[in-house]
Amino acid sequence: xxxxxxxxxxxxxxxxxxxxxxxxxxxxxxxxxxxxxxxxxxxxxxxxxxxxxxxxxxxxxxxxxxxxxxxxxxxxxxxxxxxxxxxxxxxxxxxxxxxxxxxxxxxxxxxxxxxxxxxxxxxxxxxxxxxxxxxxxxxxxxxxxxxxxxxxxxxxxxxxxxxxxxxxxxxxxxxxxxxxxxxxxxxxxxxxxxxxxxxxxxxxxxxxxxxxxxxxxxxxxxxxxxxxxxxxxxxxxxxxxxxxxxxxxxxxxxxxxxxxxxxxxxxxxxxxxxxxxxxxxxxxxxxxxxxxxxxxxxxxxx
Amino acid sequence: xxxxxxxxxxxxxxxxxxxxxxxxxxxxxxxxxxxxxxxxxxxxxxxxxxxxxxxxxxxxxxxxxxxxxxxxxxxxxxxxxxxxxxxxxxxxxxxxxxxxxxxxxxxxxxxxxxxxxxxxxxxxxxxxxxxxxxxxxxxxxxxxxxxxxxxxxxxxxxxxxxxxxxxxxxxxxxxxxxxxxxxxxxxxxxxxxxxxxxxxxxxxxxxxxxxxxxxxxxxxxxxxxxxxxxxxxxxxxxxxxxxxxxxxxxxxxxxxxxxxxxxxxxxxxxxxxxx
Numbered sequence: 098x099x100x101x102x103x104x105x106x107x108x109x110x111x112x113x114x115x116x117x118x119x120x121x122x123x124x125x126x127x128x129x130x131x132x133x134x135x136x137x138x139x140x141x142x143x144x145x146x147x148x149x150x151x152x153x154x155x156x157x158x159x160x161x162x163x164x165x166x167x168x169x170x171x172x173x174x175x176x177x178x179x180x181x182x183x184x185x186x187x188x189x190x191x192x193x194x195x196x197x198x199x200x201x202x203x204x205x206x207x208x209x210x211x212x213x214x215x216x217x218x219x220x221x222x223x224x225x226x227x228x229x230x231x232x233x234x235x236x237x238x239x240x241x242x243x244x245x246x247x248x249x250x251x252x253x254x255x256x257x258x259x260x261x262x263x264x265x266x267x268x269x270x271x272x273x274x275x276x277x278x279x280x281x282x283x284x285x286x287x288x289x290x291x292x293x294x295x296x297x298x299x300x301x302x303x304x305x306x307x308x309x310x311x312x313x314x315x316x317x318x319x320x321x322x323x324x325x326x327x328x329x330x331x332x333x334x335x336x337x338x339x340x341x342x343x344x345x346x347x348x349x350x351x352x353x354x355x356x357x358x359x360x361x362x363x364x365x366x367x368x369x370x371x372x373x374x375x376x377x378x379x380x381x382x383x384x385x386x387x388x389x390x391x392x393x394x395x396x397x398x399x
Numbered sequence: 400x401x402x403x404x405x406x407x408x409x410x411x412x413x414x415x416x417x418x419x420x421x422x423x424x425x426x427x428x429x430x431x432x433x434x435x436x437x438x439x440x441x442x443x444x445x446x447x448x449x450x451x452x453x454x455x456x457x458x459x460x461x462x463x464x465x466x467x468x469x470x471x472x473x474x475x476x477x478x479x480x481x482x483x484x485x486x487x488x489x490x491x492x493x494x495x496x497x498x499x500x501x502x503x504x505x506x507x508x509x510x511x512x513x514x515x516x517x518x519x520x521x522x523x524x525x526x527x528x529x530x531x532x533x534x535x536x537x538x539x540x541x542x543x544x545x546x547x548x549x550x551x552x553x554x555x556x557x558x559x560x561x562x563x564x565x566x567x568x569x570x571x572x573x574x575x576x577x578x579x580x581x582x583x584x585x586x587x588x589x590x591x592x593x594x595x596x597x598x599x600x601x602x603x604x605x606x607x608x609x610x611x612x613x614x615x616x617x618x619x620x621x622x623x624x625x626x627x628x629x630x631x632x633x634x635x636x637x638x639x640x641x642x643x644x645x646x647x648x649x650x651x652x653x654x655x656x657x658x659x660x661x662x663x664x665x666x667x668x669x670x671x672x673x674x
Contacts, residue, residue, distance in 0.1 A: 269488070332667075333666060333669075337667060343666075343667070344665075345489060345665060346665050347664045348662075348663065370421070370652075370653035370655050370663070370670070371415065374423060374653075377423055378425075
């Protein structure tokens with residue numbers, strides 16, 4: 098199906114939802130405040146603290162195995178200092194996205210969805226590090242939000258999306274192809290449409306749109322390639338939405354791998370087998386993180 | 400004695416670098432208990448001391464004892480489920496399609512360290528199930544080889560204990576296994592597809608005759624070889640594989656640094672090596 102048609106269909110579907118969740122007011126304010134070059138950490142901290150849920154999420158993320166602080170960080174201000182203001186934007190964005198969809202249920206099992214998303218975030222950060230990509234947090238956040246469109250499909254197109262999920266159980270096709278075939282659009286176009294509504298930065302829109310075809314990315318093909326490869330690894334190693342689709346791949350045939358090897362030729366020597374086994378070991382950490390974020394009472398100290 | 404994360408990681412890295420076998424964190428307690436046995440036997444007091452022993456000139460000798468402890472030599476039917484699932488649902492149908500186009504309806508499979516035959520017979524059962532459909536009118540040849548004649552004799556006999564058959568799915572068990580006083584007897588329908596021979600994987604003159612296989616399995620054997628021998632043996636497997644065939648190693652094994660010709664094909668829960 099034609100790319101433009103799929104995009105049009107996505108715009109229509111997203112536009113037709115009256116109660117599309119919005120990013121919390123505080124997040125929008127934080128994003129605005131961060132545009133001010135003279136902004137102080139205290140101002141941001143005060144503003145974020147007015148949203149207890151966001152504060153709690155930030156604290157959990159910062160103390161997760163992914164960020165690995167040497168000792169537990171218990172105050173929001175210290176968390177912001179530890180991360181650096183430049184990363185607060187991403188954090189505000191992620192925690193808001195989690196908030197918007199965290200409590201809802203649809204066709205997808207949400208814990209499995211977020212385990213995949215955080216897993217792709219974690220692996221994206223590791224790969225970003227390996228290839229010397231300059232902004233590790235950006236890679237992490239990109240991983241977390243890459244499949245945003247799926248949550249929309251799961252919530253607002255529940256029945257047709259269920260059919261897609263049933264279909265891929267019985268047929269050896271990729272989810273994205275089944276979506277295009279049965280829904281006339283895919284989670285990439287849907288996600289992009291949402292990300293635009295929420296004024297996501299261009300690089301994230303690029304990842305959401307092109308994480309299955311990084312060669313077509315316009316803003317940051319390397320970032321899209323990082324997320325693409327991370328997505329593949331997670332899909333075969335236990336962070337795979339509970340194994341809903343059949344994935345098999347050979348890195349030497351993946352466009353994203355070529356993009357990354359051009360950036361960092363040393364990648365060709367990477368011990369892929371060991372990387373997979375280490376990923377198996379990390380799966381319980383990711384599950385623990387997700388269950389800490391979504392399944393426990395929210396409490397945080399200022 | 401409880402092993403610290405640091406000691407565990409150090410010994411895990413050592414074993415991985417020498418043998419190409421990765422110990423998952425979930426296997427920490429297993430490794431701990433096996434290491435403790437070797438520490439008692441060698442009179443070493445701490446994991447650190449034992450690590451130093453392994454790295455010392457006496458280390459290569461001790462490593463053999465350690466390998467015997469940590470690689471439980473037992474084998475059983477349907478051992479590597481992710482591998483078998485990938486093979487049955489994806490790799491085999493793809494291969495059959497290629498060979499159908501070529502008009503070459505013959506499938507050859509090699510279990511290269513067949514021990515008492517469980518792996519070879521598992522493949523036979525899986526392929527037998529496809530006899531009426533995917534593999535209709537196909538010739539199927541499964542070869543099991545091992546260096547040890549005792550296990551070859553056991554394999555040929557085809558009688559197993561409860562432990563060996565515990566993982567066989569019920570549908571297969573009902574069809575292909577007959578229980579007799581705690582002994583589990585394999586059906587002749589399965590046995591007839593498999594032949595067993597003695598073979599030393601080191602022996603070049605014999606290895607070059609193991610030709611034209613579509614799938615080769617060699618689980619938990621290469622870990623005993625040094626890097627040079629590993630490379631040599633794996634090169635034989637590479638040469639003896641059909642252009643579209645697959646080579647498989649054991650569940651936590653790695654060929655990294657051993658052969659750079661194979662392409663790694665990932666599937667859920669595992670990978671295979673493609674020519």
